[in-house]
Amino acid sequence: MTKTTWKAGTMVYPLPAVMVTSGTMEKPNVFTAAWTGIINSEPAMTYVSIRPSRYSHELIEQNGEFVINLTTQDLLHAADFCGVKSGRDTDKFAETGMTPMPCKFVKAPQIAQSPVSVECKVTEIKKLGSHDMFIAEILAVDVDDSLLDDAGKLALEKCGLVAFCHGGYYGLSGQIGTFGFSVAKKKSRKQKIHEIKAKRRLEKAAHAAEESEEEEKTFKKRKPAFEHHERRDFEDRRRSDRKPRKFDRGERNFDNDEKPFKKPFAKKPFGDGRKEKSFGGRKPFRKTFEGKKPFADKKPARKPFKPKAQ
Structure with missing residues (x-):
């Protein structure tokens, strides 16, 4: 194999194509960057290199905070737009349809549509020449719940991440290995069964x-x-x-608490206006003795005599 030697250049690819948000929720801003990565694990630290002429450079230097949002294939058009337009005269969130979302530890917003957002606080600014490197500590990582499996493991391969390589955007084809697979021991039968069950759970x-x-x-x-x-x-x-209708005769409307309807007599009651000829010209018997005890002026009859037994 032969190689050709070129002059010094930025030929370290692929790089993550991320969208860096800054500012506040009231006035958010976002720009696309590829010069970013991890520089320490404990404490977790990252960096982003920005030209001083950028509008985001001014906001991050002023507030000392920013958020790194990973880009997916669905967000690729918005990411490219944010990389060529300036936030000084363009509201990139309104133009791209992305939604700013508040963070827990920083005032800078995150992108709601991004699967992973990394909240960062600037600890040091290194002026290197064409770019200034903002070294920051990672305070929190916000992950979309839909990317977590039953065991709580993050499955980034589901979201379709995008990488930047020499002026072009490329998707990830899929996992072809894991860290340390070259020296790893063969999986035991128990581990294989566990992986098969986990795969079946996901399929189910x-x-x-x-x-x-x-x-x-x-x-x-x-x-x-x-x-x-x-x-x-x-x-x-x-x-x-x-509202219930009127009830039939003899029934009671318990809703309105009405008294039951009394059915009238077919004829008038006895002694009320009946003809006197039915009594032989006399007044009715009921009215004759009304208020009096019958035979009150007569003496009671004597009891029959009964001789006493001797």
């Missing part, structure tokens, strides 16, 4: 999600039929809630 969860989507689609198709039954039920409830 994905299948359940697909079934729920299909059920929702079928429900939307059958919605007019459901609405018809719901309308009938509503009409039945409305009839039951309607």
Whole structure:
């Protein structure tokens, strides 16, 4: 193999294409950067190199905070737009449709659509020449819940991350190895079974999600039929809630607490206006002795004599 020697240049690729947010929630700003990475693990520290002419350079230097947001294929158009437009005269969030979201430890916003956002606080600024390096400590990492599996492990391969390589954007083809696989021992039978079960759990969860989507689609198709039954039920409830009509004779309306309706007699009661000829020209018997005891002026009859036994 032969190689050609070039002059010194920035030929270290691929690099992460990230969107760096700064400012505040009231006045947020975002720009795209590729010159960023990890420089320490304990404490966790990162950096981002920015030209002094950039508007974000002014905001980060003033506030001492920024947020690194990972870029996906869905956010690629917005990331490219934020890399060529300036925030001095353009509201990039409004133009791209991205949503600023508050962070927990810094005042700078994060991008809600980004799967991973890294909250950073500047500890040192190194002036290197064409760029200034902002060295910062990582205070927190905000991760989308949909990227976590049942065991709480982060699955970044699901979100479709984007890398920057020599002026172009490239997607990640997939995992081809893990750290230390060259010297790793062969997996035991127990480990293989554990991985198979974990894979089946993920497949089962994905299948359940697909079934729920299909059920929702079928429900939307059958919605007019459901609405018809719901309308009938509503009409039945409305009839039951309607004010009750007048009850029939002899019944009682307990809702209005009315007295029961007394059915009138077919004829007038005895002695009230009946013809006197039915009594032989005399007044009715009830009125004759009204208020008096019958035979009160007569003496009671004597008891028959009974001789005493001797």
